[in-house]
Amino acid sequence: MSSKRDLATNIEPAGGRIKQAPAEGVLPNPAELGFPQPAPAVANKLALVKFNLDSRSHLSIKDAEVCRRRCHQKYCTHSCPAQVYHWEGEEKKISISYEGCLECGTCRSGGCPYDNIEMRYPRGGYGVQYRFG
């Protein structure tokens, strides 16, 4: 677990896995569910955003080996404006907090220079729900 992540919240991280599928419905803040949380700067911003949480991820890494061996900078952990991607140093893999995804498309448009992220839109009705936009 990176030091950035340790600062994230005082909530026990769930290790990047959903242990129990959350009820589908409007949830103002994924932080309350104990999902792995991004660093405070973004966490504070994301806490203001309304999400209609889906129980399945619309984001995935195509080939974990690329993250492990080729990508030294772990670009997605910086390029994603919602800091959805985290490098898990111990497990040597990228974990994905898809719940806070703003669906901008950065990760499929060069945010991962190795084009190693499969991004789809969430199912209709799910995902970010801007009140202002």
Add this chain to the structure above:
Amino acid sequence: MNKGKKETGTAGAAGAAPARFDAIVVGGGPAGLATTFTLARAGVKVACLERGNWSGSKNMMGGVIYSHPTAAVFPEFWREAPLERLVTRRDMWFATTDSTIKASFESTDFGQEPYNSFTVYRARFDKWLAAQAAAAGAWMITETLAEDLLRDGRRVAGVRSGRPQGDLEADVVIIAEGVNPFLTEKAGLASCPPQAPNVALAVKEVLALPTEKIEDRFDLEPGAGAAIEIIGEITGGLPGTGFIYTNRDTISIGVGVLLNSLVDNVTEAYTILDKFKQQPQLRRLIQGASPREYSAHLIPEGGYRCMPQLYGDGVLVAGDAAGMVNPINSEGANLALLSGQMAAETVLACRREGCFDRHALALYQQKLEKSIVIKDLKKYENATPFLASHPQLFGLYPELMAALAREFLTVDSLSKANKEKLLLRLFHSQVPTRRLLKDLYDAWRSLT
């Protein structure tokens, strides 16, 4: 023909909707809704698919909508649409980490009908546009993701939605899916790969501040608004701009930076935004404001060179999906609205002929070529490569302008003659004459 205006669809009415339409529009943003509204008003049986809970719930922009192109599709929209402020002042700031040079244009003329521009929240404005389309008889099918295109040989024959039994057939599909062109790629119409350097990433915060404070701080008449574009060190020297727009009781503040430069510099957009908010002259404007929302969106800045094929058999592409953004003037929603309207006019003309193959739909391209959409995109086709390859425009030059202004305005023991020498020497030390001439030449070549 759809004679029954009472057929008006409501959110999530897909179950009850017939599976065949005259036209299907993918995406309920300015482009898609301009098409949907124009077609519905002409009596065409049209459905608009929107993946959000309502049109606008996925949409974000800095905040200015231009009146003229909007009114061309939605006449006198300002009487009813949810607008924030009537923009009477446009500023351009050159900002370093501690100083600012401000160029400001203000006009009472902007305050007269038909006005020039308004600040809006897209989550509310697009919702209103969708309501106009629904009232005109269109089926607004929300919470529905268009996952794929249906084919009949080469022809696009409809849309596969994410709903059970979600295939919807149509004579023509108008793709107005926005900056992430999933369907445009599936249709084989995309020309540039989705990877950078064709996009900018914009992040924005909406900050709440009482109305009087906004009007005092920005020196505004009641209900009037300011739109401020900011260039300089505040984007960390990366090719991009910052912006501040005033709303009724909030301020929209954000930055947009070319994604490839962000990636190359391993910099986070929100880090740039947070630094931007700390710049002293900016901080003063937003002091005490409380954050209400954070948002992020891509802007297609590939321009004319990256535009997809705009038409095919049974299919048209409009708005951001078609790369219709003018990055120099920060225009996009206006081009989206106009392209959406021209897509609708093309469909109406093709309906009279009863043919929707690519030869018939080529009319769309002809209309666009004659309009500001393609004319402006062509004019600035070299803009993004120019800006990307001249980062000094965003770092060195504003920095230097501020340094010269500071020195010029500082009264000290230096005589004016020596001051002049010092200023020239300062400038030449940073920008040799050859470099300056080359930059000017490049700018002239790329932007005129």
